[in-house]
Structures are given as C-alpha cells and as structure tokens.
Amino acid sequence: MSNTHADTVLFVRDTMLPQQEPPASTVGALGWAKANLFSGWFNTTLTILSALFILYLLSGLVPWFASPTWYAASLTECREILAGHEGACWGVIRERWLQLMFGFYPSELYWRPVLALVLLFVAVAPVLFADYVPSKLLGFTALYPFIAVWLLWGGTIWAPVMALLGFVVAFFVFRYASKQISPALALIAGVIAALLWWMVITPAITPDLSRLLPIGIEAVQSRQFGGFMLSITIGVTAIMCSLPIGILLALGRQSDLVLVKAICVGFIEFIRGVPLITLLFVASTLLNIFMPPGTNFDIILRVMIMVTLFASAYMAEVIRGGLAALPKGQYEGADSLGLDYWQSQRLIIMPQALKISIPGIVSTFIGVFKDTTLVSIISMFDPLGLSNAIRADTAWNGVYWELFIFIGAVFFIFCFSMSRYSMYLERKLQTGHR
Amino acid sequence: MKKTAIFGALTVAGLMAGAAGAATLDDVKARGKLNCGVSTGLAGFSNPDANGNWEGFDVAVCRAVAGAVLGDANAVEFVPTTGKTRFTALASGEIDMLARNTTWTLSRDADLKFTFVGVNYYDGQGFMAPKELGVSSAKELDGATVCIQTGTTTELNLADYFRKNNMSYEPVPIETNAEAQQQYLAGACDVYTTDASGLASTRATFEDPSAHVILPEIISKEPLGPLVRHGDDEWGDIVRWSLNALIAAEEFGITSANVADMAAAAGDSPEINRMLGTEGNLGEMLGLDANWAVNAISAGGNYGEVFEKNIGESTPIGLARGLNAQWTEGGLLYSPPFR
Incomplete structure (x- = not known):
C-alpha cells in the first residue's frame, strides 16, 4: 500500500499541520462587523446610513445634555450661561431633585x-431570591409593612404595634376555634376577633399606652408626602396587596359557589369597566362628601385602596389566564391524590399557573407603578404634579424637558429592573416543557 | 345635561357640608391651622419653593386670614387643588377657604352655593401673538388659529368675541398652560389666548419676550377672588374683612414695616385706629382679637406690597397695577369703611 502511489505522487505529508488562527477578517470585532454589518452592498449601505443618522442624533443630543448649567439658579441664568446656544438647564434638577424624590x-x-x-x-429579598437568602428573613418580611408605615408616618409606636397584635389575635382565635368548629366558621371568628381588637380595644387603650410608654418618632402628615416617595409608597402597596387579592379573586371566579362567583365576577367586571381616574376621583372627592364632616380618612390611604382594588381586578384576570392554560389533567391528578381544595391549589395548581402568568403579572405591576402618576390629577404631588408646581416658580417657568427626562429616567430604572427580574425568574423556573 | 347633574351633586354636597359644619371659625381655632385651598402651581399666584414653603399672590391671602384668625401667618395648611377638585374640596369641608384664582360668576355663587368674599385680582382674557405676525389689535385676527385651553370659560369667551365681531377662527385645543406654551412657540397656532396675567407670566418665560405682543383688547371680565361655603356667614365676614384690611391698609399707607408702630398707640386717624384695634371693638364683632388686622397686615404686607412682591413690575411676571390699583388712583380696589 505504501508503495502503490510512490511513482505517481511526488509528495506525501506524513505529519499533521498545526492548527492555525482563523483569518483576522472573520474573528473578533472586525469579523463580527463583517458578518453582521457589511455582508453585501445592501447591508453596507444600510449600516452607513444608520451610522450617519446616529451621528446626526448624537451631534444634536450630546451638546444639549452636556450643557454647563448645573449651578444655574434660574432659567434666565441658564440662558445667560448658554448665550444663545441650545442646551439643557440642569440647574432645576440640582435645586429640586430632593423635592422630586421626597415631596x-x-x-x-x-x-x-x-x-x-x-x-x-431586605424584606422582599427572601421572596424574590429564595435561593440565596435564608428563609428565616421571612419573619422580617411579615413585620415589614408595620415598620414601613411607622417609619413613613411616624407618631407613636403603639399604633402599628396594636395593628400587628390584631393579626396575632386573629391567628390565635382561628387556631383555637378551628379545633372546636369548622375551619370556615373559625376563620370568620378570627376576623371578628381582629375587628373587635382594632375597633374597640385599640382606640380604648392606645392613648393610655402612648402616655405611659411614650415611644415614638415625629409624626408626618400625609399631605407632606410627594414625589417618587409617594409613587413608590402607593405603587409598592398596590403591588404587594394586589397579587394575593388577585389570586383569591381568580379562584373565586372559578368557584362553584354561586354567591362567591357572583361577587368576584361583579367586582372584577365593575373595576375593569371603570377608568382608574374615575376611581381616584371617587377616592378624593366623593368619599369626602359621604363621610361625616370632620372625619379624617387619610387621602393617601384612600388612594392606595383604590389603586390596589384596580390592580387586583387586572391581576385576577391575568391569573385566570394562567389557570385556564393548565391542562385539566392537573386538576384531576390533584384530586386523585386525595388533596383537598386548598392543598391542591397550593401544591399543584398555583405554582404552575403563576409560573405561566409571570410576564402578565409583571406587566400589571409595571403598569400599576406607572399609573400612580395619575394621582397628580387629584392634586397630589407625585413627580409629574411636582414638575408642574416647580414650573410655577418664576425662576423655572418654562423648563420642561429637563424635568420630564429626569422623571422618565427614574421611572425607567424601576420599571426596567422589574422587567429584568421577571425574565430572571422565568429562566429560573424554566422546567423545559418545550 | 351632564353639567346639570354635576352641579346638582355639588349642590347637595354643599348643603350637607354647610349644614353640618357651621362654625368654621371654631374648627380653625381648635385645629390651630387654617386649611386653605390653593392652585397646584400657577406662576406668581401659588407655588412651593425648593424647601416646600408656599408663596404667591393667592397664598398671601391665605396667610393674611391665618394671621387675622390665629395670629400666626404660618399656621396654614396649604391644600393644593386642581381646577377639577377645588369646588368639591371646599364643599366637603376639606378646606376652610379657597384662594385659587377662581372667577366670580353667578352660577358659582348661586348654584354651587359658595360665597365670594371679594376680589383680589381683576383679570380679563387677552391675546398674545408673535410680533412678526404684524397684528396690533384683536379685531385683525379674522381666520387665525387660536391655542385655547379646553373646558374653561376662556373657550366660551373666545367664541362669543369672534361671533360678535363677525370673524372666524380655528381653535387648537390644548389641555394645560405648559402645553400651550410649547404649542404656541412651535407655531401650531397664530395666537394664544388666556387670562392676561397668565399671558404676561407666559411671555416672561420666553427666550425673547420682546418678540411677542399682548394685544390691547381684553375680551372678558375675570374677577378672581377667595371664596367660602354658603352657610357660615361669620366665617365669610372674617375672610372678607381680612382681604379688605389688606386693601385698606394700602389706601391708608399702613405697611408691614410701620404697622407695629401704628398699632402701638392710637393715632390721628380714627379709621386707622379702629382697624388696628386701638379704638373701638371691630375685632370683637368678628369674633377675633383686637389686633386681628395688625396680624393680617404683618403676614405679608398690605395689598400693594403683596402685589409687588409676587406679580408686580419688579418680578419676572411684571404685571402693571392697571385695574388693580386703588380707587384713588383710577383702579377698582375699594374697601368698604372700617366702622
């Protein structure tokens, strides 16, 4: 065999050539550009045109953004600094950013x-990143709402403590009663006990407690809330409360009990049939009229309740979509294992339905957070309302873009983070059915 | 139809609130703070500064009333209201008085059940046009495109004016003053119409104010003033006379600088003495301290001082006194006697 071609083939390589680097034009940035930007005359033309367009945009935007007006004290001063050139007036952000943040x-x-x-x-970490954060922190998560309310509104520490104790009372009444009577009745008993605690015992002893043990921090009126602090307070409350309420509504809508189903369907359809602004107007003006004069039902609380109800109705429909997407076999499988209704929901149905609904749920969250800017219409100073108030200052009358860009950027940070988190969660829960 | 229903609801609301919370003065004193409704932001009239303190021409009225009632010009809780929430806020008792550049009209007085206690600024609707358009009178605006805020009385006034003069126009509806400025500067409309004070403050923000003219015609009467609910005349009197005290103080030459001296002892003028409480018992008649007017005036000065500080010719807004001068100087400000 070795001699067969000895006469016809002049040279046979008997060693392997070492591997060579690929040609410089096909790897690295250059290769990427060649493959993606300059592959053929059509794409090359498009690339050049797009680059020119981007350059054109930048040539307009960069000088505008990089304007040396950070220390200007009024729009007139900005114009003096710019001396006829186009440019942003960032002085308004320097002077008012704290106001835009905290009202x-x-x-x-x-x-x-x-x-x-x-x-x-800290409180949401054990919920959002369950893999990395010890679940012991969940206790803190449960306490957080009371801590946050106390920190934001201040006042005596006994109000949030008594509110918290109400839940504790309800829990123990429920536990004790459920041994004696059916769980549904025990739940009602728990709720009644909590209401009694809040309505009768709390008002009776809180004043004495705060006098005997005056632990408290300076109280802050709701009217002093504003800016992003207001948006985040309303948004976070609505987001946190709307998910559980939405789940209950979605389940109620599928319930076989006529009354439960009718209430849930009626609620969802009513709320979804009414614009949020209408609900906010009801919260801010009509409720005032219905309540006896002198009652001080906190305006932020009213708005929070309305936004939460609004978000819950949408959340319920998103979750119903997830429930509807589950094959019937999952329900039947749960039944065949002998699980009761709540067990099968908790262990089999909800984990799957919620996973399917993640994009929709997060969309609703983001939408609710952005909808909080609507409260400027009922004269609360959210960032957009504040931008109007800032423009009413004669020093800044006529400043638009700078304020809107700043507000937009902050909103983008929050909404984009939520969106990225939902993608992370989807990847994490991906179990490969496709 | 819709409007009637809204007004009807407001009327009921006004009646209920009026009947239930009659003694506003006692409420304010018990609370230690005056709840005063102001605009969420209108240049020169009410706006919060960087530290959250409210300032402006309407705000000064609130402070004067707080001074008269509580003796402390800072004892005011400013409740920002929008054009949509202002009347319900007042009717429901959320605020004790409203000082939010609100035009005094018959229907607001009689149908909405409010009492306008006076006028703190006589405004009127005007037009602003770019100088290069070459118009010098509103009569030359036939066929013009006009930027106009929807849902305000200005819209109706404009239609009336053009119909009366047999001219045509094309409206460019806009929602807010901020939007109007942008649209007007971008050339979406030939002229912009709103209250003359608003035009002046808008023009002051332009890069080149001299390139725009405010036409001489004023096509409507817009008396702006503070108002209270029907049903508590004692409270209405207090707000009315606090405002009158500011106006009379300017007439008598009482300023924030000399009010303390003049109130220290009775002077030569009996009316000043009565007003400042060194003679007679006018304060007692109102249910207030004898030095109520002193406190009202020292809150921010007399009417002229307040005007100059917030919207006068030395400010960027640069309004002339015009109709808002004292009656002795050809204006309409005329305080009834303190007797």
Missing part, C-alpha cells in the same frame, strides 16, 4: 423614607 417631607427626616426603602429590599 414636602421634612428634610431632617429624609433618612426615614430612605431607611424604609432599604428595608423594603
């Missing part, structure tokens, strides 16, 4: 909303 919250107490926000991240 009229007393400046020496800014640490309280900041601390509340930091603690919020």
Whole structure:
C-alpha cells in the first residue's frame, strides 16, 4: 500500500499541520462587523446610513445634555450661561431633585423614607431570591409593612404595634376555634376577633399606652408626602396587596359557589369597566362628601385602596389566564391524590399557573407603578404634579424637558429592573416543557 | 345635561357640608391651622419653593386670614387643588377657604352655593401673538388659529368675541398652560389666548419676550377672588374683612414695616385706629382679637406690597397695577369703611 502511489505522487505529508488562527477578517470585532454589518452592498449601505443618522442624533443630543448649567439658579441664568446656544438647564434638577424624590417631607427626616426603602429590599429579598437568602428573613418580611408605615408616618409606636397584635389575635382565635368548629366558621371568628381588637380595644387603650410608654418618632402628615416617595409608597402597596387579592379573586371566579362567583365576577367586571381616574376621583372627592364632616380618612390611604382594588381586578384576570392554560389533567391528578381544595391549589395548581402568568403579572405591576402618576390629577404631588408646581416658580417657568427626562429616567430604572427580574425568574423556573 | 347633574351633586354636597359644619371659625381655632385651598402651581399666584414653603399672590391671602384668625401667618395648611377638585374640596369641608384664582360668576355663587368674599385680582382674557405676525389689535385676527385651553370659560369667551365681531377662527385645543406654551412657540397656532396675567407670566418665560405682543383688547371680565361655603356667614365676614384690611391698609399707607408702630398707640386717624384695634371693638364683632388686622397686615404686607412682591413690575411676571390699583388712583380696589 505504501508503495502503490510512490511513482505517481511526488509528495506525501506524513505529519499533521498545526492548527492555525482563523483569518483576522472573520474573528473578533472586525469579523463580527463583517458578518453582521457589511455582508453585501445592501447591508453596507444600510449600516452607513444608520451610522450617519446616529451621528446626526448624537451631534444634536450630546451638546444639549452636556450643557454647563448645573449651578444655574434660574432659567434666565441658564440662558445667560448658554448665550444663545441650545442646551439643557440642569440647574432645576440640582435645586429640586430632593423635592422630586421626597415631596414636602421634612428634610431632617429624609433618612426615614430612605431607611424604609432599604428595608423594603431586605424584606422582599427572601421572596424574590429564595435561593440565596435564608428563609428565616421571612419573619422580617411579615413585620415589614408595620415598620414601613411607622417609619413613613411616624407618631407613636403603639399604633402599628396594636395593628400587628390584631393579626396575632386573629391567628390565635382561628387556631383555637378551628379545633372546636369548622375551619370556615373559625376563620370568620378570627376576623371578628381582629375587628373587635382594632375597633374597640385599640382606640380604648392606645392613648393610655402612648402616655405611659411614650415611644415614638415625629409624626408626618400625609399631605407632606410627594414625589417618587409617594409613587413608590402607593405603587409598592398596590403591588404587594394586589397579587394575593388577585389570586383569591381568580379562584373565586372559578368557584362553584354561586354567591362567591357572583361577587368576584361583579367586582372584577365593575373595576375593569371603570377608568382608574374615575376611581381616584371617587377616592378624593366623593368619599369626602359621604363621610361625616370632620372625619379624617387619610387621602393617601384612600388612594392606595383604590389603586390596589384596580390592580387586583387586572391581576385576577391575568391569573385566570394562567389557570385556564393548565391542562385539566392537573386538576384531576390533584384530586386523585386525595388533596383537598386548598392543598391542591397550593401544591399543584398555583405554582404552575403563576409560573405561566409571570410576564402578565409583571406587566400589571409595571403598569400599576406607572399609573400612580395619575394621582397628580387629584392634586397630589407625585413627580409629574411636582414638575408642574416647580414650573410655577418664576425662576423655572418654562423648563420642561429637563424635568420630564429626569422623571422618565427614574421611572425607567424601576420599571426596567422589574422587567429584568421577571425574565430572571422565568429562566429560573424554566422546567423545559418545550 | 351632564353639567346639570354635576352641579346638582355639588349642590347637595354643599348643603350637607354647610349644614353640618357651621362654625368654621371654631374648627380653625381648635385645629390651630387654617386649611386653605390653593392652585397646584400657577406662576406668581401659588407655588412651593425648593424647601416646600408656599408663596404667591393667592397664598398671601391665605396667610393674611391665618394671621387675622390665629395670629400666626404660618399656621396654614396649604391644600393644593386642581381646577377639577377645588369646588368639591371646599364643599366637603376639606378646606376652610379657597384662594385659587377662581372667577366670580353667578352660577358659582348661586348654584354651587359658595360665597365670594371679594376680589383680589381683576383679570380679563387677552391675546398674545408673535410680533412678526404684524397684528396690533384683536379685531385683525379674522381666520387665525387660536391655542385655547379646553373646558374653561376662556373657550366660551373666545367664541362669543369672534361671533360678535363677525370673524372666524380655528381653535387648537390644548389641555394645560405648559402645553400651550410649547404649542404656541412651535407655531401650531397664530395666537394664544388666556387670562392676561397668565399671558404676561407666559411671555416672561420666553427666550425673547420682546418678540411677542399682548394685544390691547381684553375680551372678558375675570374677577378672581377667595371664596367660602354658603352657610357660615361669620366665617365669610372674617375672610372678607381680612382681604379688605389688606386693601385698606394700602389706601391708608399702613405697611408691614410701620404697622407695629401704628398699632402701638392710637393715632390721628380714627379709621386707622379702629382697624388696628386701638379704638373701638371691630375685632370683637368678628369674633377675633383686637389686633386681628395688625396680624393680617404683618403676614405679608398690605395689598400693594403683596402685589409687588409676587406679580408686580419688579418680578419676572411684571404685571402693571392697571385695574388693580386703588380707587384713588383710577383702579377698582375699594374697601368698604372700617366702622
């Protein structure tokens, strides 16, 4: 065999050539550009045109953004600094960014909303990143709403403590009663006990407690809330409360009990049939009229309730979509295992339905957070309402883009983070059915 | 139809609130703070500064009333209201008085059940046009495109004016003053119409104010003033006379600088003495301290001082006194006697 071609083939390589680097034009940035940007005359033309367009945009935007007006004290001063050139007037952001963040919250107490926000991240960490954070923190998560309310509104510590104790009372009554009577009745008994605690016992003993043990921090009026602090307070409350309420509504809508189903369907369809602004107007003006004069039902609380109800109705429909997407076999499988209704929901149905609904749920969250800007219409100073108030200052009358860009950027940070988190969650829960 | 229903609801609301919370003065004193409705932001009239303190021409009225009632010009809880929430806020008792550049009209007085206690600014609707358009009178605006805020009385006034003068126009409806400024500057409309004070403050924000003219015609009467609910005349009197005290103080030459001296002892003028409480018992008649007017005036000065500080010719808004001068100087400000 070795000699067969000895006469016809002049040279046979008997060693392997070492591997060579691919040609420089096909790897790295150059290769990527060649493959993606300049592959053929049509794409090359498009690339060049797009690059020119981007350059054109940048040539307009960069000088506008990089305008040296950070220390200007009024729009007139900005115009003097710019001397006829186009440019942003960033002085308004320097002077008012704290106001855009905190509204009229007393400046020496800014640490309280900041601390509340930091603690919020601590509180949601065990829920959002269950893999990395010890579940012991869940106790703190349960306490967080009371801590946050106390930090934001201040006042005596006994109000949130008594509110918290109400839940404890309800829990123990429920536990004790469920041994004696049916769970549904025990639940009702628990709720009644909590209501009694809040309505009768709390008002009776809180004043005495706060006099005997005057632990408290300076109280802050709701009217002093504003800016992003207001948006986040309303948004976070609505987001946190709307998910559980939405789940219950979605389940209620599928219930076989006629009354439960009718209430849930009626609620969902009513709320979804009414614009949010209408609900906000009801909260801000009509409720005032219905209630006896002198009652002080906190305006932020009213708005929070309305936004939460609104978000819950949408959430219920999103989750119903998830429930409807589950094959019937899952329900039947749960039944065949002998699980009761709540067990099968908790262990089999909801984990799957919620996973399917994640994009819809997060969309609703983002939508609710952005909808909080609507409260400017009922004269609360959310960031957009504040931008109007800032423009009413003669120093800044005529400043638009700078304020809107700043507000938009902050909203983008929050909404984009939520969106990225939902993608992370989807990847994490991906179990490969496709 | 819709409007009637809304007004009807408001009327019922007004009646209920009026009947239930009659003694506003006692409420304010018990609370230690005056709840005063102001605009969420209108240049020169009410706006919060960087520290959240409210300032402006309407705000000064609130402070004067707080001074008269509580002796402290800072004892005011400013409740920002929008054009949509202002009347329900007042009717429901959320605020004790409203000082939000609100035009005094018959229907607001009689149908909405409010009492306008006076006028703190006589405004009127005007037009602004770019100088290069070459118009010098509103009569030359036939066929013009007009930027106009929807849902306000200005819209109706405009239609009336053009019909009366047999001219045509094309409206460009807009929602807010901020939007109007942008549209007007972008050339979406030939002229912009709103209250003359608003035009002046808008023009002051332009890069080149001299390139725009405010036409001489004023096509409507817009008396702006503070108002209270029907049903508590004692409270209405207090707000009315606090405002009158500011106006009379300017007439008598009482300023925030000299009010303390003049109130220290009775002077030569009996009316000043009565007003400042060194003679007679006018304060007692109102249910207030004897030095109520002193406190009202020292809150921010007399009417002229308040005007100059917030919207006068030395401010960027630069309004002339015009109709808002004292009656002795050809204006309409005329306080009834303190007797």
